[in-house]
Amino acid sequence: MQSGAIMPYEIENVFRTFARRQIINGSLLLSAAIAFLVFLAVAALILGYLTAAIVILIAGAALAIYPVFRSILETRAGNEGLKWQPADPAIQRQQLGISVDYLSKSLDIDAESLADLQSAFIVAEDLALRQIQTQEKCAVIRQSEVFGIAFDAIYLKDRTLVCIEVIFLVTPAVSDERISAVLKKSKAVAKAARKSVAELNVRLMLLIITQLQPEDLQKLRANLTASRFSGTPVDIDIRFMDFEALQRIYVCD
Secondary structure: OEEOOOOHHHOOOEEEEEOOOOOOOHHHHHHHHHHHHHHHHHHHHHOOOOOHHHHHHHHHHHHHHHHHHHHHHHHHOOHHHOOEEEOOHHHHHHHHHHHHHHHHHHHOOOHHHHHHHHHHHHHHHHHHHHHHHHHHOOOOEEEEEEOOEEEEEEEEEOOEEEEEEEEEEOOOOOOHHHHHHHHHHHHHHHHHHHHHOOOOEEEEEEEEEEOOOHHHHHHHHHHOOHHHHOOOOOEEEEEEEEHHHHHHHHOOO
16 A cells, blocks of 8 residues: 555545556557567578668668557547546436445435435535546546446546546445446456557546544555455556545635
8 A cells, every 4th residue: 555645634645556457568569579570681681681771671661660650559549549428317316326325324324314415425526536636637527438337537647547436435344245346347448448449558446535533444444455356457546535634625714
């Protein structure tokens, strides 16, 4: 686990990264292919099959073609191949309902309090995503579908598509069912991205907003081990943010 810088009002920006795969850089492969081509040409020259002029021609052609292929890869890795759109309102309501349902079970509240709980979750999610946007210094697109899969937010930075799932916790535990659900979504996005966008990494961010005592927060971190995320094809960041600290930054004077 790594600790980020302490933000104003002592908000905690602790995050944990679980690396699950490495993407082979396309430009590196092209460079290797060019080097191999030049090697073959030189070897052929040594064996007397090619003249020096032909060798220089082959090497020059390879070097000329390289930036063209690199440009193609960079274009494909941009937004052109990234299929996203705003999530349908019905999907957004469903997402909100699932999150609030998990939270209500933890609090053991009655149906009459669900409206207040929904409002609290919406505020918490809004503030946490504002903080992510501040930290990452890039635009965060909320309530979006990418390759047909809905997430609470997404952003694209340094050829990495980050898919954000917001979790609000008042107890130091995240169920296996919930983890399995978000991993399934990220796996589907990673599979679609490999087919349509070159050199695009996919990362899942679990944005965990808490109202916990320090000792419970420690239990939560200890519970979120790498073994619970085994088998996922994407990198995973886990960010912890305290709800009260977020309110001190963005709401309270």
